[in-house]
Amino acid sequence: DAGVTQSPTHLIKTRGQQVTLRCSPKSGHDTVSWYQQALGQGPQFIFQYYEEEERQRGNFPDRFSGHQFPNYSSELNVNALLLGDSALYLCASSPRDAGRREKLFFGSGTQLSVL
Amino acid sequence: AQSVSQHNHHVILSEAASLELGCNYSYGGTVNLFWYVQYPGQHLQLLLKYFSGDPLVKGIKGFEAEFIKSKFSFNLRKPSVQWSDTAEYFCAVNPYSNYQLIWGAGTKLIIKP
Numbered sequence: 320d321a322g323v324t325q326s327p328t329h330l331i332k333t334r335g336q337q338v339t340l341r342c343s344p345k346s347g348h349d350t351v352s353w354y355q356q357a358l359g360q361g362p363q364f365i366f367q368y369y370e371e372e373e374r375q376r377g378n379f380p381d382r383f384s385g386h387q388f389p390n391y392s393s394e395l396n397v398n399a400l401l402l403g404d405s406a407l408y409l410c411a412s413s414p415r416d417a418g419r420r421e422k423l424f425f426g427s428g429t430q431l432s433v434l
Numbered sequence: 435a436q437s438v439s440q441h442n443h444h445v446i447l448s449e450a451a452s453l454e455l456g457c458n459y460s461y462g463g464t465v466n467l468f469w470y471v472q473y474p475g476q477h478l479q480l481l482l483k484y485f486s487g488d489p490l491v492k493g494i495k496g497f498e499a500e501f502i503k504s505k506f507s508f509n510l511r512k513p514s515v516q517w518s519d520t521a522e523y524f525c526a527v528n529p530y531s532n533y534q535l536i537w538g539a540g541t542k543l544i545i546k547p
Binding site for chain 2: 322323352354359360361362363364367374375377409411422423425426427428
C-alpha cells in the first residue's frame with residue numbers, strides 16, 4: 320500500500336515564475352493538507368482540502384492556491400515566486416471519517432528552491 | 435497568535451541516558467496534542483497523541499508524554515534512549531476548533547553510541 324506520494328522531489332525556479340506541486344494521498348484517505356517547512360523551522364499550515372474544496376486556510380497570501388481532484392489527489396500552485404518561498408513543501412493526508420483529530424500521514428516533501 | 439515553543443533546538447545524549455524534551459503552547463481552549471518524529475532520510479511520522487482522558491500518554495518505541503493543562507505543556511520523555519532514537523522531534527497542537535496543526539520549531543536529538 321503506497322503511502323503519501325509527492326512529486327517532484329526537488330524543483331528549482333526563478334523569482335516571478337509559477338510552480339505546481341502534486342500529491343497523491345494514502346489509499347483510503349480523502350483529506351489533504353499542505354504545509355510549508357522553511358529551513359530550521361516547523362511546518363506551517365497552508366490549507367486543507369476535503370471533498371474538492373478548500374476547507375481551511377492558513378496565513379498565506381493568495382499567490383498560494385490549490386486544488387483537489389475527484390480521486391482525492393491534490394495540487395499546490397504558487398504564483399509569482401519569491402525568494403522566501405524556498406522551502407520544503409509537505410503534503411499530508413488523513414483517512415475518511417476521521418474528522419480533524421486523526422493523525423496525519425506525511426509524504427517526503429518537495430524541496431523548492433527559488434533563485 | 436497561537437504558537438508552540440520547543441525549549442531546545444539541539445540535544446546530545448549518550449545511550450541509556452534519560453530524555454525529556456519540552457513543549458509549551460499558547461492557546462486557551464481545548465487542544466489535541468501530538469509529537470511527531472522524523473528519522474534521518476525519512477518522512478514525518480506520529481510518535482504519540484493526546485486527545486482526552488489520562489494525561490500521561492504512551493507512544494511507540496517506549497516514548498511517553500505528559501499533558502499538564504495548567505502549564506500548557508506536553509513534554510516528551512523516554513527513560514533510556516538508544517542510538518536509533520537519533521532524529522528530529524516536533525511538537526504540534528491542534529486547536530479543537532479548526533483543522534490545522536501548529537508546530538514547534540523542532541528539536542534535533544543526537545544519541546552518541
